[in-house]
Amino acid sequence: MHKAGxxxxxxxxxxxNCYIFQRQTFLFLCVSFDFLGFRKAQTxxxxxxxxxxxxxxxxxxxxxxxxxxSCLTLGVGFRAALTLISGQEEHVVLNETCEGAPPVxxxxxxxxxxxxxxxxxxxxxxxxxxxxxxxxxxxLSDRQRFPSFFRTIPSDAFQVRAMLQILxxxxxxxxxxxxxxxxxxxxxxRSFNSDLGVSGGGCLAYVEILPWEKDxxxxxxxxxxxxxxxxxxxxxxxxxxxxxxxxxxxxRQNLTGLQWLASExxxxxxxxxxxxxxxxxxxxxxxxxxxxxxxxxRDFLLQTRANQFWEFTFQCKFAPAxxxxxxxxxxxxxxxxxxxxxxxxFLDVSDxxxxxxxxxxxxxxxxxxxxxxxxxxxxxxxxxxxxxxxxTLQPWQLVYYLERVNFTTSFGDQVSxxxxxxxxxxxxxxxxxxLPDGQTKVQNVGDVKMSPFNxxxxxxxxxxxxxxxxxxxxxxxxxxxxxxxxxxxxxKKGEPECCFDCIPCSEGMISNYTNSLECFSCPEDxxxxxxxxxxxxxxxxxLSYQEPLGICLTAASxxxxxxxAVVLGIFIYHRSTPIVRANNSELxxxxxxxxxxxxxxxxxxxxxxxxxxxxLRHAAFGISFVLCVSCILVKTMVVxxxxxxxxxxxxxxxxxxxxxxxxxxxLVLTSVQAAxxxxxxxxxxxxxxxxxxxxxDKIVYECIVGSTIGFSVLLGYIGILAILSFVLAFMxxxxxxxxxxxxxxxxxxLIFCAVWVxxxxxxxxxxxxxxxxxxxxxxxxxSFGLLMALFGPKCYIILLRPERNTKKALxxxxxxx
Numbered sequence: 074m075h076k077a078g079x080x081x082x083x084x085x086x087x088x089x090n091c092y093i094f095q096r097q098t099f100l101f102l103c104v105s106f107d108f109l110g111f112r113k114a115q116t117x118x119x120x121x122x123x124x125x126x127x128x129x130x131x132x133x134x135x136x137x138x139x140x141x142x143s144c145l146t147l148g149v150g151f152r153a154a155l156t157l158i159s160g161q162e163e164h165v166v167l168n169e170t171c172e173g174a175p176p177v178x179x180x181x182x183x184x185x186x187x188x189x190x191x192x193x194x195x196x197x198x199x200x201x202x203x204x205x206x207x208x209x210x211x212x213l214s215d216r217q218r219f220p221s222f223f224r225t226i227p228s229d230a231f232q233v234r235a236m237l238q239i240l241x242x243x244x245x246x247x248x249x250x251x252x253x254x255x256x257x258x259x260x261x262x263r264s265f266n267s268d269l270g271v272s273g274g275g276c277l278a279y280v281e282i283l284p285w286e287k288d289x290x291x292x293x294x295x296x297x298x299x300x301x302x303x304x305x306x307x308x309x310x311x312x313x314x315x316x317x318x319x320x321x322x323x324x325r326q327n328l329t330g331l332q333w334l335a336s337e338x339x340x341x342x343x344x345x346x347x348x349x350x351x352x353x354x355x356x357x358x359x360x361x362x363x364x365x366x367x368x369x370x371r372d373f374l375l376q377t378r379a380n381q382f383w384e385f386t387f388q389c390k391f392a393p394a395x396x397x398x399x400x401x402x403x404x405x406x407x408x409x410x411x412x413x414x415x416x417x418x419f420l421d422v423s424d425x426x427x428x429x430x431x432x433x434x435x436x437x438x439x440x441x442x443x444x445x446x447x448x449x450x451x452x453x454x455x456x457x458x459x460x461x462x463x464x465t466l467q468p469w470q471l472v473y474y475l476e477r478v479n480f481t482t483s484f485g486d487q488v489s490x491x492x493x494x495x496x497x498x499x500x501x502x503x504x505x506x507x508l509p510d511g512q513t514k515v516q517n518v519g520d521v522k523m524s525p526f527n528x529x530x531x532x533x534x535x536x537x538x539x540x541x542x543x544x545x546x547x548x549x550x551x552x553x554x555x556x557x558x559x560x561x562x563x564x565k566k567g568e569p570e571c572c573f574d575c576i577p578c579s580e581g582m583i584s585n586y587t588n589s590l591e592c593f594s595c596p597e598d599x600x601x602x603x604x605x606x607x608x609x610x611x612x613x614x615x616l617s618y619q620e621p622l623g624i625c626l627t628a629a630s631x632x633x634x635x636x637x638a639v640v641l642g643i644f645i646y647h648r649s650t651p652i653v654r655a656n657n658s659e660l661x662x663x664x665x666x667x668x669x670x671x672x673x674x675x676x677x678x679x680x681x682x683x684x685x686x687x688x689l690r691h692a693a694f695g696i697s698f699v700l701c702v703s704c705i706l707v708k709t710m711v712v713x714x715x716x717x718x719x720x721x722x723x724x725x726x727x728x729x730x731x732x733x734x735x736x737x738x739x740l741v742l743t744s745v746q747a748a749x750x751x752x753x754x755x756x757x758x759x760x761x762x763x764x765x766x767x768x769x770d771k772i773v774y775e776c777i778v779g780s781t782i783g784f785s786v787l788l789g790y791i792g793i794l795a796i797l798s799f800v801l802a803f804m805x806x807x808x809x810x811x812x813x814x815x816x817x818x819x820x821x822x823l824i825f826c827a828v829w830v831x832x833x834x835x836x837x838x839x840x841x842x843x844x845x846x847x848x849x850x851x852x853x854x855x856s857f858g859l860l861m862a863l864f865g866p867k868c869y870i871i872l873l874r875p876e877r878n879t880k881k882a883l884x885x886x887x888x889x890x
Contacts, residue, residue: 074114074379078137079463082121082438083157085150085182085192086114088142088381106385107145108419109427110184112374113206114140116428117181119373120435131443134463139177147188154180154192158201158468178442178471179204181434184427186210186256193222200469204437206430209337210256211264214493221472223490225433226362227498229257229310229336231529233264235360235500235521236308236334237275238531245306246275246571247552248334249299251319253311254282257338261310276552276571278304283315292322300328305550310336313344320350328353332541332548335359340503341424346513355507356541360500364517365429365484371422375412383408386415433488433496441474498523502531506539555587559605562590578605581769598763600770611765615774616679616842616849623679626849633672633856640864641665647871651880660704660711660735664863667701671856675849682761687776691759692750694852695787699746701859702794702825703739709801709818711735746790753783764841773841792829798822817863824858 087110121136139157143150157177179202183189189208196203197220204223205213211230213219227235240248250265252258262280269275279302281295296319299307309316316339333354339345340359380391389406390398399405412420422428448460454473455461461470479489489497499522506514519533540546556562556575561584563574578584578592583601595601595608602609617623644653644661653661674697677690757780764773778784799822832851839847870877 074118074138074140076118076121076137076139078121078125078135080134080442080466081137081139081177082117082435083154083177083180083182084114084117084138084140085143085153085180085184085188086110086117086140087145087184088114106381108382108385108417110142111379111382112419113184113428113431115374115377116367116370116425116431117435119367119370120432120439122373123369124436124439130439131446134442134446136439136442143183143185143188145185147185147191150183150185150188151191151195154182154196158196158199178202178466178468179438179475181206181431181438183208186213186260189213189222190219190256193219197221200467200472202438202441202468202472202475204434204475206434207427210260212256212260214495216493219494221468223434223437223475223494223496225430225437225488225496226427227500228495229261230264230268231495231498231523232337232360232500233261233268234529235502235531236265236336237268238521238529239334239358239502239533240275240306240308242531242533243547245332245548245550247278247304247550248275248306248308249278249302249304250280251283251295251307251309251311252280253315253338254285257312258282258310261336265308265310276569278302278552278569283311283319285315287318289322292319293326295319296322296326296328299323299331300326303552305330305548306332306334308334308336309339311338313339313342316342316345320345320353323353324349330542330548332550333357333359335503337362337500341426341515346505346515348511348513351505351507351511351513352541355505355513356539357503357505358518358538359503359505359515360521361503361517362426362430362501363486363499363520364424364426364501365432365482365486367422367425367429367432368483370425370428371420374420374422377412377419378408382419383410386410386412386417386419429484433482433486436480436482437475437478437488437490438471440478440480441471444477445471445474502533504538507541556584556589557587557606558583558585558589560584560589561592562588583608597765598772611770611772613681613774614768614771614841615681616845618680622842622846626846626853627676627679629853629857630672630675630849633853633860634669636860637665637669637672640860640868641669643868643871647878650871650878652867652870652878659732660708660739661864663739664701664704664708664859667697667704668856668860670697671701671852675852675856678845678849678852682774682776684760687759687761688754690776691778691784691787692754694848695750695791696743696746698791698852698855699794700739700743701856702791702798703742705818705822705859705863706742706794706798706801707735707738709798710738712818713801713804742794746787749783749786749790753780753787756780757783767840775841775844788829788833792826795822795825795829799826817866821859821862824862825855828855828858 087107117140118138121138124130125135141153141157143153157180160176180196181204183192183205184207186208189203189205190210190213193203193213197218200221202221202223204225206225208224209226209229209232211228213222213224214228214230240246250262252262266277269277279298281298283295284291329352331353335357337360340357340361345354383406384390387404387406387410389404389410391406391408394403394405445461445466446463448454450460451458453460455470461467476490476494479487481487486499487497491497499520501517502519502521503515504518506516508514516537518537519531521529521531524530540548542548552569552572553574556573560575560577563576564570565572565574578601581601582592582594583605584592585606592605598611599608600611616626618627641662644658644665647653648658670693674690674693677686677693680686759776759779762775762777764775765771767773798818802818802822828851832847835847836844
């Protein structure tokens with residue numbers, strides 16, 4: 074097809090299918106008219122006609138075209154391209170001045186990646202621009218190999234990413250891949266494997282190459298692989314013919330339950346949308362070339378009068394007819410047949426996809442030429458700021474302007490090329506609908522496009538999608554189910570990364586998202602939840618006032634304090650009676666006060682440990698008990714001194730144990746303990762500590778003693794005084810009854826020593842709050858023992874046996890009547 078013009082655009086289209094019949098001479102026999110290929114050529118002619126009628130685009134310039142049939146064969150297409158760019162066209166248009174047709178400045182085509190690669194390699198040497206409407210191989214984006222190649226269809230690299238977007242949207246991480254044995258399929262497989270690894274969104278269960286020939290054994294093997302695989306999603310980058318051969322074997326083996334993802338090469342193929350194949354292919358999701366609208370195209374197509382087209386459409390022959398044609402019932406074409414009365418896909422412009430790309434390709438070249446011819450001399454982009462002219466135009470100059478093309482079609486799509494010559498990509502997402510009446514329909518359910526600002530964007534209308542499953546929902550296609558939070562992924566040796574086991578996280582570790590590769594340790598004050606999916610604040614443990622044990626110990630402490638106060642009150646009230654005055658009543662008052670302090674200091678061991686409570690508890694405990702034991706020791710020494718004084722010549726002993734000496738002794742002994750506590754607090758003070766060694770999921774708050782030596786010296790000093798008191802009291806146990814307080818002291822010291830001897834192993838072996846409870850119990854037990862042993866009998870006499878609270882009774886002279 075040719076049309077004269079000031080500038081000529083070349084085109085390569087498929088009008089006839091071609092078969093080699095003589096390899097030696099490379100002659101081709103072209104048969105079987107291709108209506109859709111011819112419609113693409115007519116679309117280019119329509120676009121150029123429309124541009125020529127536009128006063129704004131290329132004014133005063135007429136575009137012409139020279140369109141060749143590639144016959145779906147590399148040899149024919151390659152020869153046609155060379156003919157166009159060399160100017161040695163077989164058809165030469167001569168005008169009145171006997172001038173030949175102007176050279177071709179750019180080409181639109183071809184429809185095959187393989188042919189386009191070969192042709193564009195040569196065109197690139199001469200920088201002749203070529204804008205393809207159907208070649209999708211990602212390899213064509215290599216600007217080093219193809220410096221003058223452009224295309225209005227997205228590359229397979231984006232088609233693969235679009236497929237991955239769909240897989241990711243539905244959570245399909247386990248899929249099979251079928252490809253054609255050509256550049257289209259092999260390059261798509263490379264891109265698929267590469268992008269799949271980068272995205273980390275899934276794995277391929279298998280990759281199989283579909284043969285071109287109808288190899289039944291090979292197709293049977295491939296279908297067996299698909300049947301045995303657990304992948305329920307099959308991605309196919311292949312052509313219609315290969316899919317037809319594959320489906321014959323799938324129907325024979327009755328392989329159903331698969332979700333198909335179709336590449337743009339067959340996503341809208343009507344030949345596959347038959348009632349016998351829909352049980353297998355129904356619900357297919359496919360990537361399709363962007364559908365567009367071209368107003369006026371149908372009216373233009375109705376004007377077509379090409380002889381071959383007319384003969385194939387009306388099944389007639391123009392005269393003179395071939396021999397035997399009429400005799401065998403053939404019709405002679407009149408040329409007046411009504412094209413509107415014939416149902417043909419040639420006139421169906423409701424689903425323009427490749428044609429829309431042809432339309433955009435022609436307009437890309439037109440806009441580039443328009444910018445080139447509007448260049449103002451002295452402001453041009455070439456050497457010395459020169460411009461190209463209609464007479465001096467070189468193809469490489471047009472490449473410069475093509476790289477900067479940016480316009481919007483009447484349909485609203487923006488057209489521009491990136492640094493690789495690829496147009497801003499956009500695909501429609503198609504779904505094969507199987508209607509209840511058995512009819513089929515391919516419907517648009519969304520799109521996937523590249524946004525300059527937001528990257529790849531997938532938009533799907535989920536409610537419109539037909540799923541060919543009983544559940545009417547998307548299938549699950551995973552090698553291993555997702556590992557929930559609280560577990561981690563462990564790869565299965567020798568299998569793809571999508572096949573794994575889920576191992577629960579260890580105690581104290583969590584994973585808080587799906588398919589975590591590792592578990593993370595919780596912070597120090599946190600512990601893993603039972604589900605191991607989040608860190609929760611550890612339970613805190615200490616001897617609390619709110620728990621039963623703490624309440625009991627607090628109550629016992631307050632009870633002991635109250636009893637001490639009552640006893641002190643009784644002694645003060647009866648301070649003039651002999652039993653109170655005996656053996657220095659001041660020591661008894663001091664003893665009661667120290668016991669009250671002992672009871673109260675136990676409260677410092679209850680409650681959450683603070684710095685001041687940790688420092689005060691042991692100091693208060695040590696000083697209180699030393700004060701208590703010192704009073705008892707002095708009382709014991711006084712008993713012995715009084716006994717000695719009652720013997721002849723022993724009066725001098727009382728001189729050394731007067732009231733002031735007794736106070737001084739108690740003060741000195743207590744000061745020693747105070748000095749020990751001060752040195753301990755200054756050198757290595759006790760402090761609160763969060764202990765996690767007892768329980769992993771609990772924080773035990775305790776007071777560490779700081780210096781074990783200091784704590785040992787404090788306890789040892791109390792022990793020494795207690796043992797000394799016990800020994801002295803034991804020596805005085807057999808004194809006459811009027812000195813029988815020594816027996817009470819002996820018994821009280823026996824209780825005291827027994828409690829604290831038992832305390833040491835119990836304290837060392839008790840963890841956490843129970844160590845504090847043991848110490849509180851020891852304090853309370855020893856305090857109650859001293860209180861009951863020393864003051865119980867005296868209170869009994871004072872309150873219940875007042876007749877014995879006399880001097881005579883104490884001196885052993887009987888009870889007064």
